[in-house]
Amino acid sequence: MKEGELIEKFIAKDGREYTFRYVSKKDAKKLLSFINSLVEEKALILKDRNATLKDEREWVKDLVNGMKKKKAVGIVIEFRNKIVGHGTIKRKSFSRSHIGELGIAILKEFRGIGLGRELMKLLIENAKKIGCEMIILTVFHSNKIAKILYKKFGFKKFGILKKGLKKYGKYYDEIFMVKYLKK
Secondary structure, three states, X not given: OOOOOEEEEEEOOOOOEXXXXXXXXXXXXXXXXXXXXXXXXXXXXXXXXXXXXXXXXXXXXXXXXXXXXXXXXXXXXXXXXXXXXXXXXXXXXXXXXXXEEEEEEEOHHHOOOXXXXXXXXXHHHHHHHOOXXXXXXXXXXXXXXXXXXXXXXXXXXXXXXEEEEEEOOEEEEEEEEEXXXXX
């Protein structure tokens, strides 16, 4: 897994071709636009305010460094040179280093065409390559589509933190899910 390396070209349900590749430090501006679009949409993600280019450059640098050390995976989905989806697996540290934490997001206009499913497949494959024995994630209780996707990939709920997330003045229950990986 190399910074910026092409993983695959993928034909989605809409008949268009999308590029899946590993994150590169050069992606900071595109990722900034991507994340800020999700914030403006009020998507069910943890971030609730726009990021700065400085923040995004630092985040991408840390992710790429983690990839070099086999402690992280970062994958972007591109369409016409625009990032429309992104996913990460980040390994925990010390005695929890066998656990990877998953995060995934897709722009609204690109949801429901199979990109999330393909991204999940690639993230799980790569999690095994970096030594993860299990993957954990959290999801907003109200994010029904994401919960269905995670269950299709074998994730099981292991806990709920009532009112664990507060976004735009509203509380949401946070669901914790896990998938154990076969060696």
